[in-house]
Amino acid sequence: MPRRFSQLRKALFAAIIIGSPTAGPAFAGAAAGGATEFTQILNNGELVSLVGQSTTQINNQIQQISQLAQQIQNQLRIYENMLQNTAQLPSHVWGQVENDLKQLQNVVNQGQGMAFSMGNIDDVLMQRFQNAQFKTNLPNGASFASTYQTWSTTNR
Template identity: 70%
Template structure:
């Protein structure tokens, strides 16, 4: 039962963060999570969670591509009409709001995996030493921060080119408000469709980069754990060999007898 609770906590930390991350609120949860794990449990569960995260990245990529294709269809439809019908624009709003959501999910994954890197580094000296000895230092925490910043900047650039701001698409309420405003004319609708299409295409590319980062991180962690485990196995074998050694013989020595 305890191991089941640990696994659940690990999965909640690593996966659900993508749905609830809002700029760092999970740090405390990560600390509580690692406090109940030993080295082997921690690495094992992070490995399990990474597979779940890879699956989620794949789902995000596929969804972003689907939204991109759907928005392209809407663009073609709008070219032949003065304005999208209300029911069609309602579908557009749903797709664009979903796009905003999956962008946040990608940011959440990057935050979570960067946090895992920081936690392991602070928790296990051997992990920090292993990373330091690598040619590049392999600072995945900073790599994820760079990815997040690049992703945000790319989206901001796309919005800015359309005379929009990130704040206008920063939350569900702001997104829906802006889309309602843009729905009043064909020009506004076309602008929203083009922005959404471009952002969806960018997210497909960014998710590929994020998947690469996660794979590199997990490969490095597996190599570290294998080297640490090999060293522990060798130490254990030496201890066992030492205690198996026969005690030195004391036969042939002078017999000690009490003298009265």
């Protein structure tokens, strides 16, 4: 791209020099910083080139957005197919899943009950034997009660 731009610059420069009645550069004045007319024309050509580059970038972004929209549409179709396939499963499969989930719920409820009870037991032991040094290998000096509570909360 820089090569094409430099050729454009050369062509504009040659056209201005050849087409100029004085065969020399005319000054634009103090408002333009003392720049010559052909410099201003080249600057305008450069601005046109930058607009072209911006247009290319915008087109690329539009293409990326359309591709992203296509991907989202494809994912929605995949989910739609999954729902259709799940709806067609026989009822005996759902019965097994429901039974397994109920068993899992019972196990989790029992674990939470045990964690609550163990936390209470730890608190009672600490209150009764305040001067006793209980050995624990828990990290960061945590108590069993707080560890059981964290475990229960995590499982819930």
